[in-house]
Amino acid sequence: MNLLVKPVRSSLGKKYAMAVTGLLLIGFVLGHMAGNLLIYLGPDAINSYAHALKSNPGLLWTARIGLLLVFVIHVLLGVTLALENRAARPQRYEYDATLRASWASRNMMLTGLVILAFVIYHLAHFTLGVVTTTEDNKNYLDLVEVKQGLKTYVPEPSLNLSQLDPNQVDARHDVYRMVVSGFQIWWVSVSYWLAMAFLGLHLWHGGSSFLQTLGLNSFRYASVVRLIGPLLAILVVIGNSSIPLAVMLGLIK
Amino acid sequence: MKFTLHVWRQSGPNARGEMKQYEATGVNPDMSFLEMLDVVNQELIARGEEPIAFDHDCREGICGSCGIVINGVPHGPRRRLANGKIEAKTTCQTYMRDFTDGQHLWLEPWRAGAFPVIKDLVVDRSAFDRIMQAGGYISANTGGAPDGNAILIPKRDQEKAMDAAQCIGCGACVAACKNASAMLFVAAKVSHLGILPQGQPERAQRVVRMVEQMDKEGFGNCTNYMECEAACPKEISRQFIARMNRDYLWAQTQDLETTSSGGAG
Numbered sequence: 066m067n068l069l070v071k072p073v074r075s076s077l078g079k080k081y082a083m084a085v086t087g088l089l090l091i092g093f094v095l096g097h098m099a100g101n102l103l104i105y106l107g108p109d110a111i112n113s114y115a116h117a118l119k120s121n122p123g124l125l126w127t128a129r130i131g132l133l134l135v136f137v138i139h140v141l142l143g144v145t146l147a148l149e150n151r152a153a154r155p156q157r158y159e160y161d162a163t164l165r166a167s168w169a170s171r172n173m174m175l176t177g178l179v180i181l182a183f184v185i186y187h188l189a190h191f192t193l194g195v196v197t198t199t200e201d202n203k204n205y206l207d208l209v210e211v212k213q214g215l216k217t218y219v220p221e222p223s224l225n226l227s228q229l230d231p232n233q234v235d236a237r238h239d240v241y242r243m244v245v246s247g248f249q250i251w252w253v254s255v256s257y258w259l260a261m262a263f264l265g266l267h268l269w270h271g272g273s274s275f276l277q278t279l280g281l282n283s284f285r286y287a288s289v290v291r292l293i294g295p296l297l298a299i300l301v302v303i304g305n306s307s308i309p310l311a312v313m314l315g316l317i318k
Numbered sequence: 319m320k321f322t323l324h325v326w327r328q329s330g331p332n333a334r335g336e337m338k339q340y341e342a343t344g345v346n347p348d349m350s351f352l353e354m355l356d357v358v359n360q361e362l363i364a365r366g367e368e369p370i371a372f373d374h375d376c377r378e379g380i381c382g383s384c385g386i387v388i389n390g391v392p393h394g395p396r397r398r399l400a401n402g403k404i405e406a407k408t409t410c411q412t413y414m415r416d417f418t419d420g421q422h423l424w425l426e427p428w429r430a431g432a433f434p435v436i437k438d439l440v441v442d443r444s445a446f447d448r449i450m451q452a453g454g455y456i457s458a459n460t461g462g463a464p465d466g467n468a469i470l471i472p473k474r475d476q477e478k479a480m481d482a483a484q485c486i487g488c489g490a491c492v493a494a495c496k497n498a499s500a501m502l503f504v505a506a507k508v509s510h511l512g513i514l515p516q517g518q519p520e521r522a523q524r525v526v527r528m529v530e531q532m533d534k535e536g537f538g539n540c541t542n543y544m545e546c547e548a549a550c551p552k553e554i555s556r557q558f559i560a561r562m563n564r565d566y567l568w569a570q571t572q573d574l575e576t577t578s579s580g581g582a583g
Contacts, residue, residue: 072526072566072570075529075530075533075566076499076529076532076533076537076539076540077529077562077563077566079539080539080540080563081563081567146539146541149538149539150496150497150498150499150538150539150541152431152536152538153430153431153432153497153498153499153536153537153538154429154430154431154496154497154498154538155431156429157429158387158390158426158429159324159326159337159424159426160324160387160389160390160424160426161390162389162390162391163390163496163545164391164494164545164548164549165543165544165545165547165548166496166543166544166545170541170542170543170544171496171543173541270542273542274541274542277542277556277559277560277563278540278542278563279563279564279567280560280561280562280563280564280565280567281560281564282556282557282560283557283560283561284555284557287557
């Protein structure tokens with residue numbers, strides 16, 4: 066057992082764990098964004114995607130628990146490392162200067178904790194539906210599309226998903242309307258944009274940093290490795306922020 | 319030239335330290351930073367005060383003894399050279415002409431839990447020695463000198479090993495790192511031997527033991543700020559840290575201890 070525990074508990078072992086969990090979370094962020102962007106293809110695309118994700122509870126909960134585990138390890142280890150790093154310099158400099166380190170790299174703890182707060186808010190908002198409601202005071206989770214004919218699903222304003230028997234009526238959660246009515250509230254959109262700015266800063270540093278930590282950097286690839294984080298950050302910020310913007314501008318309704 | 323110095327004064331390892339203000343007058347612009355301190359110290363001695371203690375030896379930028387954090391930068395602020403590169407230098411190679419007349423200068427020792435202050439600006443860097451003892455060596459037979467170039471070493475490996483071997487162990491990387499991490503130093507030492515054929519027999523143990531000792535000494539973890547690379551007077555690259563990270567992972571797949579009870583005598 067000692068053979069395993071020693072490397073994992075070493076400074077490098079903790080850094081590998083941060084890098085690997087970070088990489089998995091980057092994978093989730095990209096996958097989640099790809100799913101979100103289906104909204105541009107119309108209600109049917111995003112609603113069938115959401116339905117497919119939720120139709121297998123076994124798979125859904127395995128993924129959710131796995132993701133939670135990865136997230137918790139990343140957060141707890143990040144805080145532990147930050148505390149250790151503070152302790153390594155008991156007496157601070159009177160005159161503090163920074164030569165090269167970017168703002169993003171020096172504030173991973175701050176941006177990370179803001180992202181943690183956002184994830185809780187985001188889950189409460191769209192997964193639990195407790196933050197805001199639709200204009201007619203309905204819970205987002207009760208927005209339903211009902212199947213009419215062979216193919217078409219039509220939004221059904223008067224039904225509640227929780228009160229429907231899935232064996233009787235072919236209905237599915239209307240994610241499209243949930244997102245649109247959610248982002249029509251200006252402060253919700255603003256809060257998401259802010260959160261994406263923090264996520265972008267976190268990825269700006271983390272997106273390149275994990276490669277260095279895993280040893281996947283070299284004199285040959287240095288310029289590429291340096292670009293990956295910023296590119297990833299720009300991609301995620303633009304991709305995700307475009308959705309509230311499109312709703313606010315009335316491009317999606 | 320004239321300067322106002324704010325200097326960390328601490329009479330001993332366990333004493334409380336504080337910043338004290340001194341005036342340096344009549345400074346020649348071509349004096350080195352340490353020569354300026356020599357002049358200030360002569361005045362202090364003449365006044366019957368305790369001179370400022372600082373480390374120095376060769377004063378040629380090659381021994382790694384000197385080291386003062388000047389205005390938050392280990393070895394002092396660095397100029398941009400005519401070719402666009404940032405100058406790399408030690409404290410002893412810092413000249414007063416690099417500062418502006420009347421400037422306030424903050425002089426502090428390397429700040430790290432693993433580098434306790436001995437006196438004023440002098441810190442105890444024996445943590446580095448213990449890391450070296452843990453694995454920064456190769457085993458070689460004594461006896462007649464081996465033929466030169468008997469072991470072929472590709473030029474690219476020679477050069478890379480020498481780039482790492484440039485490290486003079488001054489500790490500026492630790493002083494510059496926001497986490498007081500010694501990764502650049504350890505990475506340079508691990509790589510300098512690990513790249514060469516003579517370093518292969520102990521390669522796996524070396525990286526594991528040196529990292530282990532680094533952790534024991536209480537240095538921080540690497541967050542990839544790259545402040546170390548920016549402060550290094552010998553321009554050691556971050557790529558050696560990536561290389562050490564790879565080497566440590568690889569070492570986990572190796573047998574680190576002898577498991578058999580020996581062969582035929």
